[in-house]
Amino acid sequence: MTRRRGLDLLGTVLRLVVGGVLLVAGALKVTNLGASALAVRAYQLLPYDLAGYVGYGLPVLEIIIGLLLIVGLFTRAASLVAGLLMLAFVIGISWAWAKGLSIDCGCFGGGGEIASARTAYPLELTRDVALLVAAGWLVRRPATAYALDSRL
Amino acid sequence: MPRPDATDKLAATAPAQTNRLIVGGLVAILTLGAIFAAIFLGINNTSKNTSTPAASGGQSAATAAKATPKGATEFGGPMVVNPGAPGNVPVLDIYEDPQCPVCAQFEQIYGPTVKGLVQANAAKLVVHTMTFLDTNLKNDSSVRAANGAFCAADQGKFYDYMAQVYANQPAKEGTGYPAEQLTSFAVKAGVADQQAWASCQAGLTYQAHTLALETNTEKSGVNGTPTVKVAGQTLKLTGNPADITDAVKAATK
Numbered sequence: 001m002t003r004r005r006g007l008d009l010l011g012t013v014l015r016l017v018v019g020g021v022l023l024v025a026g027a028l029k030v031t032n033l034g035a036s037a038l039a040v041r042a043y044q045l046l047p048y049d050l051a052g053y054v055g056y057g058l059p060v061l062e063i064i065i066g067l068l069l070i071v072g073l074f075t076r077a078a079s080l081v082a083g084l085l086m087l088a089f090v091i092g093i094s095w096a097w098a099k100g101l102s103i104d105c106g107c108f109g110g111g112g113e114i115a116s117a118r119t120a121y122p123l124e125l126t127r128d129v130a131l132l133v134a135a136g137w138l139v140r141r142p143a144t145a146y147a148l149d150s151r152l
Numbered sequence: 153m154p155r156p157d158a159t160d161k162l163a164a165t166a167p168a169q170t171n172r173l174i175v176g177g178l179v180a181i182l183t184l185g186a187i188f189a190a191i192f193l194g195i196n197n198t199s200k201n202t203s204t205p206a207a208s209g210g211q212s213a214a215t216a217a218k219a220t221p222k223g224a225t226e227f228g229g230p231m232v233v234n235p236g237a238p239g240n241v242p243v244l245d246i247y248e249d250p251q252c253p254v255c256a257q258f259e260q261i262y263g264p265t266v267k268g269l270v271q272a273n274a275a276k277l278v279v280h281t282m283t284f285l286d287t288n289l290k291n292d293s294s295v296r297a298a299n300g301a302f303c304a305a306d307q308g309k310f311y312d313y314m315a316q317v318y319a320n321q322p323a324k325e326g327t328g329y330p331a332e333q334l335t336s337f338a339v340k341a342g343v344a345d346q347q348a349w350a351s352c353q354a355g356l357t358y359q360a361h362t363l364a365l366e367t368n369t370e371k372s373g374v375n376g377t378p379t380v381k382v383a384g385q386t387l388k389l390t391g392n393p394a395d396i397t398d399a400v401k402a403a404t405k
Contacts, residue, residue: 030190032287032288032290033190033193033194033197034194034197034287035287035288037194038284038287038288038375041370041375042375042376044373044375048370048371052194052195053191053194053195055194056190056191056193056194056195057187057188057190057191059190060183060186060187060189060190061183061187064179064182064183064186068179073175073179074176074179077176102376103375103376110288112284112288112375112376113375113376113377115254152171152172152175
């Protein structure tokens with residue numbers, strides 16, 4: 001296997017991981033948009049109305065970006081959006097942690113206030129930073145194996 | 153060897169670039185469209201919830217829309233349990249959702265202490281009944297339980313009604329409160345005019361008030377239950393009733 005082929009395959013794996021996580025996260029939230037809005041409000045970061053719009057719109061965006069990454073269509077643009085989303089999540093979770101809030105990140109549905117012993121900020125941050133790195137890699141090197149990009 | 157003629161290759165890539173643009177444009181438009189549709193759907197859902205008139209209360213929607221229970225500070229405002237408390241005692245704000253399991257635990261541990269403070273007028277108890285768990289649990293039990301408590305408030309039994317709600321909360325979160333159970337709470341709370349309570353409950357007279365209260369509370373920055381404030385300061389609850397009594401004592405002038 002050439003080095004180039006190896007990197008292409010690595011890109012495919014990263015694409016499927018980032019895309020898969022986004023698709024699952026979006027699908028779990030899209031069935032209850034009201035709860036999604038509540039989860040965003042629990043961060044106490046955005047004004048009331050804006051937090052609602054983010055809560056309603058975010059799951060749909062996650063699903064679409066997830067699908068694009070899984071099939072490998074517009075990999076660079078999709079990874080860029082995925083990376084920006086992860087960056088926003090990292091900022092949001094850090095804010096909640098720093099502010100001393102006891103919330104579930106609401107990443108995969110749920111969300112809102114929980115007992116402080118049940119918070120999982122280090123785990124949530126590690127996961128999102130890892131996904132941010134993976135998305136960053138794909139922005140720099142969007143060429144991957146088995147991607148629909150090559151058919152266009 | 154002569155350089156290979158690139159004409160074919162160029163011809164093959166030119167339409168591909170066009171394809172990319174067309175498909176990309178379509179994906180972008182569809183994405184934006186779907187996001188706006190979701191936002192529109194979300195907003196529409198909330199406003200529909202808040203404007204649903206009382207189902208069958210025999211009241212016109214217009215009067216039901218702004219109906220405010222006795223003891224509430226205003227339409228969409230919290231309930232003042234003991235308005236007769238003197239001016240030197242602090243306000244004790246309690247934020248609870250009828251379906252929140254930790255709130256039932258809170259009532260079990262701190263309830264008697266809070267009741268004692270109210271009876272002695274050692275603190276002015278203000279209850280902010282929240283109902284966001286209806287959204288999370290996809291039922292309407294919090295709003296119906298809150299409405300039941302507000303109907304009881306008209307007869308001075310808000311606090312006793314809420315005590316019944318938390319004492320009889322279903323073991324499994326999300327089971328909710330059947331209508332008959334909410335009626336039995338009114339009986340056990342000592343609501344004198346059961347007929348008036350029943351008609352108030354059947355018409356969900358205070359539904360709009362309840363939903364406005366939820367929105368106002370969220371806007372004030374409280375998003376979780378139970379939240380307890382003494383003189384505006386959020387308390388850290390450790391499971392010891394002294395958490396509240398100490399803070400009240402410290403804030404009494």
